[in-house]
Amino acid sequence: MSPSPPPPTTDFSDPPNYTFPTHRLARVLRNPDKQPVVLVACGSFSPVTYLHLRMFEMAKDYVRQNTDFEIVGGYLSPVSDQYKKPGLLSAQHRVNMCNLAAEQTSQWLMVDPWEAFQSYQRTAVVLDHFDYEINTRLGGIATADGAQKKPARILLLAGSDLIATMSEPGVWSEPDLDHILGRYGVLIIERAGADMDQAIDSLSRWRHNIHLIHQLVQNDVSSTKVRLFLRRGLSVRYLLPAPVVDYIEEHGLYMDDGPNASAASGAIAAEKEKGKEKEASTSTAAC
Numbered sequence: 001m002s003p004s005p006p007p008p009t010t011d012f013s014d015p016p017n018y019t020f021p022t023h024r025l026a027r028v029l030r031n032p033d034k035q036p037v038v039l040v041a042c043g044s045f046s047p048v049t050y051l052h053l054r055m056f057e058m059a060k061d062y063v064r065q066n067t068d069f070e071i072v073g074g075y076l077s078p079v080s081d082q083y084k085k086p087g088l089l090s091a092q093h094r095v096n097m098c099n100l101a102a103e104q105t106s107q108w109l110m111v112d113p114w115e116a117f118q119s120y121q122r123t124a125v126v127l128d129h130f131d132y133e134i135n136t137r138l139g140g141i142a143t144a145d146g147a148q149k150k151p152a153r154i155l156l157l158a159g160s161d162l163i164a165t166m167s168e169p170g171v172w173s174e175p176d177l178d179h180i181l182g183r184y185g186v187l188i189i190e191r192a193g194a195d196m197d198q199a200i201d202s203l204s205r206w207r208h209n210i211h212l213i214h215q216l217v218q219n220d221v222s223s224t225k226v227r228l229f230l231r232r233g234l235s236v237r238y239l240l241p242a243p244v245v246d247y248i249e250e251h252g253l254y255m256d257d258g259p260n261a262s263a264a265s266g267a268i269a270a271e272k273e274k275g276k277e278k279e280a281s282t283s284t285a286a287c
Contacts, residue, residue, distance in 0.1 A: 008128040008183065015117035020133040021110045026072040028142045029150065034070035036141040036152040037063065039187065040130055042077045042115065042123055043158075044223060046089045047248060048101045049240050051221045052076070056109060059157055059187045062213045072141050072152060074109045075130065076102060082120035087227050089253060091116040100243040123156065124179040130154045131184075155211075156186045160196055163188050163210070167202035177206070185209030191220070230254040 029036055039059055045052060056074045063069045078094045079085075088094075095113045102109040115126050131154050134140070140149035156162075163186070165171045180186065181203065190196060190212055200207060221239050229236050231254060237245050248254060 008131055008179075009125050012129055012132065013118065015114065018114060018117070020114070020137070021075075021112055022138070024073060024108050024110050025134070025138075026108075026141070027138075028144055029070055029072070030144070031070055032143040032145070034068055036072045036150055037069040038072060038130060038134060038152045038154050039074040039157045040077055040127060040154060041075070041157040042079065042126055044083065044085055044088055045076060045078045045094050045098050046085075046087055046223050047094070047226060047240060047244055047254070048076070048098050049221045049223060049226060050238075051219045053101060053105060053109070053241070054219060055157055055159070055189050056106075058189055058213050058215065062187065062211065067211075069153065071108075073134075074106075074157075075112045076109065077112050077114070077126055078116040080116055080118060080120050087224065087254075093247075093251065093253060097244045097247055100247055101241045104243045105241045122176060124176045127154050127156060127180060127184050154184050156180060156184060157189075158186060159189050160191045160199075162186070163196060163199045163203065167199035177203075181206035181209050185211070187211045187213060189213050190215060227254050231256070 025038075026036075039056060041052065041055065043052065060071055060074075063071055076098045078091060078098055079088075081088065081091050091113075095111060095116050098111040102111050112130070114129055115121050121129075134154070135151045140151045142149050166177060166181075185206075186209065188196070188210065196212060200210060200212075203210060226236050226239055229239075230248065236248075240248075
């Protein structure tokens with residue numbers, strides 16, 4: 001029998017003036033027999049694209065058709081500026097763009113700025129934060145008759161690159177893998193050309209908590225490609241939500257080469273060579 005995952009973190013330091021967003025969190029289950037689930041996507045979102053948003057809709061379809069879960073909320077959690085990834089815009093701009101995308105294109109997605117406005121936080125700790133806010137502070141999700149509250153299960157939502165890095169020895173720490181995959185679980189959106197069989201085999205002890213979702217309509221839009229288009233003066237409309245495009249144009253974002261241009265160009269070249277974008281890092285699920 002596998003040992004139980006380590007206990008979650010409960011001692012958190014919140015950014016100044018922080019309030020956990022709950023305005024679109026369903027506080028009551030429609031079906032009392034279902035388990036409430038909250039989806040969390042951690043990533044750079046520099047900028048947020050339609051694929052980031054589409055991932056939530058694909059996950060929603062998968063959950064409805066293949067599980068006993070009921071989704072009660074979905075969150076985008078932009079990474080901190082301390083992540084220092086090439087092409088990473090300031091947290092304030094990235095949070096603003098995510099808010100525009102979520103509020104103006106969706107009825108159920110929210111943006112949690114907790115991770116963005118402080119020092120770098122491991123993905124495992126970010127998931128603990130959501131667990132604490134929803135299940136400890138709010139007390140979970142009520143059933144329709146009000147007779148009880150059920151704890152919401154927190155699920156990480158990410159692209160297939162995440163599982164690829166998780167299966168590579170030494171990239172993620174074993175305790176963090178056990179915490180993320182053992183305590184919580186992941187919904188993985190498969191990308192074109194990605195072979196997940198070997199990666200999943202390497203993570204077989206957590207296979208029951210890894211849910212693979214096929215893209216029925218392939219979409220390879222990436223933030224890296226969007227930034228390249230913008231630097232070249234090309235249109236990105238219909239790759240991003242219109243309010244995000246307007247925001248980028250209004251603030252003149254991504255238009256110049258900037259201090260990370262050479263690193264970003266290297267990333268683009270690597271993407272072309274390998275046929276996919278590496279959005280995952282050693283300790284953050286970039287999606």
